[in-house]
Amino acid sequence: xxxxxxxxxxxxxxxxxxxxxxxxxxxxxxxxxxxxxxxxxxxxxxxxxxxxxxxxxxxxxxxxxxxxxxxxxxxxxxxxxxxxxxxxxxxxxxxxxxxxxxxxxxxxxxxxxxxxxxxxxxxxxxxxxxxxxxxxxxxxxxxxxxxxxxxxxxxxxxxxxxxxxxxxxxxxxxxxxxxxxxxxxxxxxxxxxxxxxxxxxxxxxxxxxxxxxxxxxxxxxxxxxxxxxxxxxxxxxxxxxxxxxxxxxxxxxxxxxxxxxxxxxxxxxxxxxxxxxxxxxxxxxxxxxxxxxxxxxxxxxxxxxxxxxxxxxxxxxxxxxxxxxxxxxxxxxxxxxxxxxxxxxxxxxxxxxxxxxxxxxxxxxxxxxxxxxxxxxxxxxxxxxxxxxxxxxxxxxxxxxxxxxxxxxxxxxxxxxxxxxxxxxxxxxxxxxxxxxxxxxxxxxxxxxxxxxxxxxxxxxxxxxxxxxxxxxxxxxxxxxxxxxxxxxxxxxxxxxxxxxxxxxxxxxxxx
Amino acid sequence: xxxxxxxxxxxxxxxxxxxxxxxxxxxxxxxxxxxxxxxxxxxxxxxxxxxxxxxxxxxxxxxxxxxxxxxxxxxxxxxxxxxxxxxxxxxxxxxxxxxxxxxxxxxxxxxxxxxxxxxxxxxxxxxxxxxxxxxxxxxxxxxxxxxxxxxxxxxxxxxxxxxxxxxxxxxxxxxxxxxxxxxxxxxxxxxxxxxxxxxxxxxxxxxxxxxxxxxxxxxxxxxxxxxxxxxxxxxxxxxxxxxxxxxxxxxxxxxxxxxxxxxxxxxxxxxxxxxxxxxxxxxxxxxxxxxxxxxxxxxxxxxxxxxxxxxxxxxxxxxxxxxxxxxxxxxxxxxxxxxxxxxxxxxxxxxxxxxxxxxxxxxxxxxxxxxxxxxxxxxxx
Numbered sequence: 001x002x003x004x005x006x007x008x009x010x011x012x013x014x015x016x017x018x019x020x021x022x023x024x025x026x027x028x029x030x031x032x033x034x035x036x037x038x039x040x041x042x043x044x045x046x047x048x049x050x051x052x053x054x055x056x057x058x059x060x061x062x063x064x065x066x067x068x069x070x071x072x073x074x075x076x077x078x079x080x081x082x083x084x085x086x087x088x089x090x091x092x093x094x095x096x097x098x099x100x101x102x103x104x105x106x107x108x109x110x111x112x113x114x115x116x117x118x119x120x121x122x123x124x125x126x127x128x129x130x131x132x133x134x135x136x137x138x139x140x141x142x143x144x145x146x147x148x149x150x151x152x153x154x155x156x157x158x159x160x161x162x163x164x165x166x167x168x169x170x171x172x173x174x175x176x177x178x179x180x181x182x183x184x185x186x187x188x189x190x191x192x193x194x195x196x197x198x199x200x201x202x203x204x205x206x207x208x209x210x211x212x213x214x215x216x217x218x219x220x221x222x223x224x225x226x227x228x229x230x231x232x233x234x235x236x237x238x239x240x241x242x243x244x245x246x247x248x249x250x251x252x253x254x255x256x257x258x259x260x261x262x263x264x265x266x267x268x269x270x271x272x273x274x275x276x277x278x279x280x281x282x283x284x285x286x287x288x289x290x291x292x293x294x295x296x297x298x299x300x301x302x303x304x305x306x307x308x309x310x311x312x313x314x315x316x317x318x319x320x321x322x323x324x325x326x327x328x329x330x331x332x333x334x335x336x337x338x339x340x341x342x343x344x345x346x347x348x349x350x351x352x353x354x355x356x357x358x359x360x361x362x363x364x365x366x367x368x369x370x371x372x373x374x375x376x377x378x379x380x381x382x383x384x385x386x387x388x389x390x391x392x393x394x395x396x397x398x399x400x401x402x403x404x405x406x407x408x409x410x411x412x413x414x415x416x417x418x419x420x421x422x423x424x425x426x427x428x429x430x431x432x433x434x435x436x437x438x439x440x441x442x443x444x445x446x447x448x449x450x451x452x453x454x455x456x457x458x459x460x461x462x463x464x465x466x467x468x469x470x471x472x473x474x475x476x477x478x479x480x481x482x483x484x485x486x487x488x489x490x491x492x493x494x495x496x497x498x499x500x501x502x503x504x505x506x507x508x509x510x511x512x
Numbered sequence: 513x514x515x516x517x518x519x520x521x522x523x524x525x526x527x528x529x530x531x532x533x534x535x536x537x538x539x540x541x542x543x544x545x546x547x548x549x550x551x552x553x554x555x556x557x558x559x560x561x562x563x564x565x566x567x568x569x570x571x572x573x574x575x576x577x578x579x580x581x582x583x584x585x586x587x588x589x590x591x592x593x594x595x596x597x598x599x600x601x602x603x604x605x606x607x608x609x610x611x612x613x614x615x616x617x618x619x620x621x622x623x624x625x626x627x628x629x630x631x632x633x634x635x636x637x638x639x640x641x642x643x644x645x646x647x648x649x650x651x652x653x654x655x656x657x658x659x660x661x662x663x664x665x666x667x668x669x670x671x672x673x674x675x676x677x678x679x680x681x682x683x684x685x686x687x688x689x690x691x692x693x694x695x696x697x698x699x700x701x702x703x704x705x706x707x708x709x710x711x712x713x714x715x716x717x718x719x720x721x722x723x724x725x726x727x728x729x730x731x732x733x734x735x736x737x738x739x740x741x742x743x744x745x746x747x748x749x750x751x752x753x754x755x756x757x758x759x760x761x762x763x764x765x766x767x768x769x770x771x772x773x774x775x776x777x778x779x780x781x782x783x784x785x786x787x788x789x790x791x792x793x794x795x796x797x798x799x800x801x802x803x804x805x806x807x808x809x810x811x812x813x814x815x816x817x818x819x820x821x822x823x824x825x826x827x828x829x830x831x832x833x834x835x836x837x838x839x840x841x842x843x844x845x846x847x848x849x850x851x852x853x854x855x856x857x858x859x860x861x862x863x864x865x866x867x868x869x870x871x872x873x874x875x876x877x878x879x880x881x882x883x884x885x886x887x888x889x890x891x892x893x
Binding site: 311313334335337338339344346351352353354355356357358362366367369370373376377378379380381382384385388420421424 | 764
């Protein structure tokens with residue numbers, strides 16, 4: 001009677017009135033691999049959190065049928081007992097514990113008195129490793145002995161040990177090398193033959209095409225369509241993923257663009273945890289005076305890492321050759337970057353942008369405090385004067401400049417961080433997701449400001465996950481995919497499809 | 513008043529809560545000692561008792577604000593005090609030279625610790641634990657475990673002398689004049705830059721309160737022997753460090769490093785240098801406290817300063833510093849030290865056994881930080 005193992009119907013989930021999911025359906029048969037696709041922020045992760053009861057039953061509307069019965073799970077434990085196991089993008093292994101201990105975490109086999117039954121656990125773990133074609137893994141060794149690819153498979157072993165009937169893989173290959181990815185895809189095919197169903201979230205369409213039977217696309221929280229994979233080509237998928245018009249939210253203004261002014265050559269960043277993998281792979285680009293250069297790409301493509309390398313703050317090993325105004329510059333720290341005229345407004349405002357306990361004013365003048373001081377003593381009045389100017393210019397809404405910045409809304413915090421990075425009078429301003437978590441009104445003001453700045457001769461590099469924003473603001477667009485430069489387009493009649501096609505690695509786009 | 517208003521009131525006016533706590537402690541002991549606690553003589557004793565912990569706490573509070581900890585200051589206090597005694601007794605150097613050498617060594621020790629923390633990235637807990645052992649070890653080595661007496665009168669004066677009454681009065685007037693000058697300079701500065709100037713009565717009222725406090729303080733101490741030199745030194749430190757915390761670039765950096773290190777670094781601030789200098793300041797304070805301790809005992813003792821770091825750390829937390837960094841004041845730390853000294857002093861007068869004193873101090877520390885946590889300072893982060 002039940003054709004489907006999983007049948008999600010009309011799922012609606014809202015956050016404070018904003019609909020993240022608006023009536024989504026998802027159906028999975030036993031032993032079927034479904035690829036779940038959609039742009040950044042389309043709602044893929046939210047949907048999986050509903051399914052695995054990270055958002056418990058009752059906090060969303062709609063119905064989930066599991067094996068023919070309605071599932072009303074209120075905790076991850078219940079969904080795991082039912083056989084739904086999610087493997088997150090960031091692995092949830094304890095590096096110091098052994099492979100077997102990780103596999104059995106939370107449901108250890110015990111002897112009387114709570115002692116661990118290691119022999120039983122090792123035996124079972126070895127069986128699982130053999131099943132996953134990794135018989136050479138020593139299950140008694142700590143997990144950190146093994147690289148990212150093995151760890152991903154250990155996560156899968158952990159899921160299989162829980163008798164998973166449906167495996168949810170969220171970007172499983174995002175930290176794997178090519179050959180590790182191949183092994184993983186083989187395993188997925190293997191599991192499919194054993195009747196384990198799988199939902200795979202991935203930005204890499206070639207991987208989706210390689211293992212999935214069905215593809216389901218969501219966009220802006222709505223279900224766009226579900227099709228069998230056979231007979232689909234990636235262009236069709238991309239069209240399904242984008243499929244929306246750019247609304248006139250962007251106050252595009254004409255402005256002169258000058259000569260090449262800044263150049264980054266051969267930027268390469270190695271992954272902090274897996275140095276064999278390149279997060280940024282030999283990217284070079286140029287920036288003209290008064291230009292807004294959009295940097296597009298999917299989450300994890302290496303855009304932020306590129307910005308960090310240019311700003312001298314990439315945490316791992318990296319190399320970059322920077323030229324500013326015809327001179328080779330050396331940037332080994334944010335301090336060196338700021339003094340030489342490169343400023344960065346970071347992506348993660350809370351962690352890297354604001355100093356939460358300090359006043360709005362102190363945050364704004366942080367980078368140039370020395371200018372208001374003589375012999376190290378701050379001239380408070382002179383400083384306050386500048387602060388009030390910045391607050392007025394940016395229309396930052398705060399009761400007082402002394403108010404701790406953590407009390408402000410996201411938009412106002414962002415404006416304060418922007419003010420901070422404008423005071424050193426940068427020549428190149430890097431904005432990493434400048435409008436994330438910012439309301440529409442503040443967004444508009446930020447765009448306006450960007451045009452004002454470029455007209456004054458500043459050059460801006462804007463990293464953004466919102467394609468409409470990239471296309472609505474930029475003069476030129478760089479597309480980055482899997483750490484590589486996939487395209488460098490003049491933004492003249494450029495479409496979202498072209499950008500997304502390049503980002504997803506369709507090499508044909510390079511010709512455009 | 514609901515609990516929430518109550519909480520908000522105290523988180524906003526922490527200083528009031530602390531003063532209230534001191535008033536309650538003092539009244540409590542005054543009651544139990546039949547009026548022997550609140551006398552000019554005992555007030556003078558109390559302040560001299562808190563001076564050494566206060567000096568350490570003044571340095572420690574910046575370490576805590578910057579998000580670190582220093583367990584080695586008791587040992588470095590002992591070491592620096594011991595060196596002062598040896599320079600005096602064995603080498604018979606003149607006092608100014610001894611002070612110069614000890615201060616330089618203190619700053620050196622602090623910067624050494626700071627270098628390990630900031631540049632070599634060893635956690636400050638570990639670095640200072642190593643210092644805790646090693647510095648005490650060096651002290652035992654150079655003194656061979658014996659007490660080194662002080663010979664020269666001027667050295668002993670540092671810890672035991674009082675300011676002549678006339679000089680005390682003069683200083684009181686001078687401090688008041690300085691405060692008045694600063695107030696009016698701020699008003700003039702605001703007016704010059706076209707900023708709102710607070711009403712005159714408000715500033716005059718503040719000055720009035722400050723004046724009453726200064727008169728009361730100087731008058732009470734002059735009733736006994738005058739202002740003790742270590743207390744004067746502590747007050748000067750309070751003034752200088754408060755100025756540094758509020759009015760200088762470096763002071764601002766310390767708070768922002770403690771509140772969000774990464775954001776500060778990404779704003780182009782040399783966060784490592786800030787951290788190292790904070791430890792340097794701590795070393796300077798250990799030198800002052802070491803000189804004072806040696807002078808007060810008129811000898812360099814191999815056990816001087818034992819557990820001094822813990823009193824200093826407790827003072828900072830009682831005085832409102834946050835264990836998560838970014839929050840704290842010098843006056844808070846000193847009030848914390850005063851609370852600790854009051855408890856010690858009062859219980860000693862009552863003849864409470866020392867084990868009880870330790871238990872009570874431990875309980876107060878726990879209580880103070882718990883109040884800080886529930887008053888909501890942390891829940892928003």
